[in-house]
Amino acid sequence: MVKSQADDTLGEVIVLPEGFEDLLEFVPGWIGETAQERWDLRAAKSMDEIRYFYDRILARSNDILAYLEGCELSELKGPCLRLFQLQLALAQAAMSVELHKQPRAINSPWPHQVQIRLGPAPVY
Amino acid sequence: MNETLQLENICTSNLTRRAGLDTGPVPAEPYRSREYFEYEREQIFKRAWLALGRVERLPEPGSFFTTTIEIWNAPIVVTRDRDNRIQAFYNVCPHRGNQVVLSGSGNAFRFACNYHNWTFRNSGELLGVPDQGNFFDLDKKACGLVPISTEVWEGWIFINHQKTPEVSLETFLGEFGKRFSGVKWVNAEKSILLEAHLNANWKVLADAFSETYHIPSIHPATIGTTFANAINPHSRPLDARFWGSHRQFSTFGNPAYSPPEDAKVEKMVYAGVETGNVLAAAEMQAVTEYLAHPAINEKRSDYWALDIAVAFPGLHINLSPGGFWSHRFWPISVNRTRWEAEFHVAEARTPRERLQQELFVARLGEILLEDVTNTERTQIGIESRAYDTMQLQDGEVQIRHNLHTVDKWVRAVTVKEAIA
Numbered sequence: 001m002v003k004s005q006a007d008d009t010l011g012e013v014i015v016l017p018e019g020f021e022d023l024l025e026f027v028p029g030w031i032g033e034t035a036q037e038r039w040d041l042r043a044a045k046s047m048d049e050i051r052y053f054y055d056r057i058l059a060r061s062n063d064i065l066a067y068l069e070g071c072e073l074s075e076l077k078g079p080c081l082r083l084f085q086l087q088l089a090l091a092q093a094a095m096s097v098e099l100h101k102q103p104r105a106i107n108s109p110w111p112h113q114v115q116i117r118l119g120p121a122p123v124y
Numbered sequence: 125m126n127e128t129l130q131l132e133n134i135c136t137s138n139l140t141r142r143a144g145l146d147t148g149p150v151p152a153e154p155y156r157s158r159e160y161f162e163y164e165r166e167q168i169f170k171r172a173w174l175a176l177g178r179v180e181r182l183p184e185p186g187s188f189f190t191t192t193i194e195i196w197n198a199p200i201v202v203t204r205d206r207d208n209r210i211q212a213f214y215n216v217c218p219h220r221g222n223q224v225v226l227s228g229s230g231n232a233f234r235f236a237c238n239y240h241n242w243t244f245r246n247s248g249e250l251l252g253v254p255d256q257g258n259f260f261d262l263d264k265k266a267c268g269l270v271p272i273s274t275e276v277w278e279g280w281i282f283i284n285h286q287k288t289p290e291v292s293l294e295t296f297l298g299e300f301g302k303r304f305s306g307v308k309w310v311n312a313e314k315s316i317l318l319e320a321h322l323n324a325n326w327k328v329l330a331d332a333f334s335e336t337y338h339i340p341s342i343h344p345a346t347i348g349t350t351f352a353n354a355i356n357p358h359s360r361p362l363d364a365r366f367w368g369s370h371r372q373f374s375t376f377g378n379p380a381y382s383p384p385e386d387a388k389v390e391k392m393v394y395a396g397v398e399t400g401n402v403l404a405a406a407e408m409q410a411v412t413e414y415l416a417h418p419a420i421n422e423k424r425s426d427y428w429a430l431d432i433a434v435a436f437p438g439l440h441i442n443l444s445p446g447g448f449w450s451h452r453f454w455p456i457s458v459n460r461t462r463w464e465a466e467f468h469v470a471e472a473r474t475p476r477e478r479l480q481q482e483l484f485v486a487r488l489g490e491i492l493l494e495d496v497t498n499t500e501r502t503q504i505g506i507e508s509r510a511y512d513t514m515q516l517q518d519g520e521v522q523i524r525h526n527l528h529t530v531d532k533w534v535r536a537v538t539v540k541e542a543i544a
Contacts, residue, residue, distance in 0.1 A: 035486070038482075071475070091482040091486040098384075098386055100345055112493060114319075118317040119485055
């Protein structure tokens with residue numbers, strides 16, 4: 001396990017990798033373990049919250065992707081996994097900001113029945 | 125050339141009359157009548173071959189999955205045995221009727237019923253009965269898992285309720301089966317699966333994925349501009365073809381589509397990637413091979429979006445430029461349906477690819493949510509009995525063909541008569 005993936009060092013919990021402390025405010029509110037959880041999290045938020053997250057993560061996306069480049073995708077853990085889960089949540093935020101211009105799809109109920117039973121691999 | 129003339133050169137017109145179908149209003153009763161639903165159960169779903177999904181769900185000997193065929197009131201288990209034979213069984217213990225396999229999927233060559241530990245081979249034979257001596261002349265050979273008629277076509281697993289089906293799967297699929305044989309099913313090994321239980325008749329669900337007339341209206345933000353343009357503002361189909369119970373529907377695509385200016389995430393995710401070139405070389409070759417199949421975009425039209433290949437009653441295979449996906453519709457009652465949508469993409473190799481897939485799934489979720497929640501409102505309207513009919517236009521010919529086919533099966537004395 002590489003050092004940046006260690007969950008804690010000297011008993012101190014590292015939430016996100018070094019250099020991404022500015023995104024700590026989105027943990028755990030935007031951390032979903034699956035594509036379905038990220039969908040649910042976004043759908044329950046206000047447009048102001050979604051837009052704020054969208055702007056901040058979009059601005060850091062190239063840094064995040066560059067940082068994670070070369071990691072074994074199926075073995076992401078701890079701080080790296082959380083960082084990537086924030087990055088993946090941007091896909092959900094983009095639905096509200098870029099498509100619907102509102103938190104959820106027009107004329108759709110909430111909660112609803114559509115479930116992502118199996119997301120893209122690796123699943124997280 | 126004016127736009128109407130241009131459209132005529134792109135989209136085949138008069139699809140309904142060409143198919144030999146009436147053009148009048150269609151009845152609403154088959155969508156709401158409990159009596160009609162019982163006919164559908166007996167005459168269609170207990171006689172037709174029903175598609176369960178792809179063989180890749182059972183990747184190796186020992187693989188199994190369980191599901192419920194609600195319209196049969198039957199829990200089933202599907203296995204791949206040591207000889208690579210794929211077989212469905214009733215997931216029912218011969219002892220007292222409990223379900224033998226409780227997990228959704230896995231790998232096992234033996235199953236043990238957790239009620240009294242009767243054990244079975246994954247090829248169905250009863251192996252062990254605890255305290256067998258205390259039974260009365262137990263015939264173990266007659267107490268295996270009950271097999272369900274199972275056949276595979278082009279990697280699609282089909283089952284039939286009839287112990288000895290009146291027609292083979294090959295005969296059932298007929299010309300349709302021949303037409304789509306040899307398709308290269310790209311990325312079939314990896315699945316993305318969406319599911320919903322909806323308060324709507326199975327045909328309302330199937331209808332929602334049978335026409336593109338609704339797209340500019342229901343999906344203005346998600347895909348409205350990908351299936352329509354100035355030449356074809358109402359997304360008329362390119363073509364529709366019919367072979368007995370089965371059919372193919374080719375939809376129109378806007379070749380000039382590009383992400384809107386404010387789609388910053390889409391642009392960032394695909395940065396440095398030429399459109400259509402997000403695939404690795406090996407996958408690119410597979411997709412090229414897949415697209416070369418003569419039945420896919422048969423017209424070789426620049427305006428092709430995708431083909432919908434429908435194996436009646438419950439399987440829609442969607443063949444699009446990047447690969448295929450399927451919808452499966454499982455009736456539960458006259459106004460309740462389980463719907464499955466299964467997509468296939470290769471496993472991501474980089475964080476950017478994984479993010480592309482997350483964006484793909486997020487968008488799918490939105491589109492499908494728009495489609496399927498619309499079906500519950502439709503069912504309410506139909507059941508109100510405000511109208512006894514529905515008005516269908518030429519681009520909705522699949523719906524008319526489906527109703528025609530359903531009625532033919534309901535009335536047919538034999539399956540041969542139904543598929544003729």
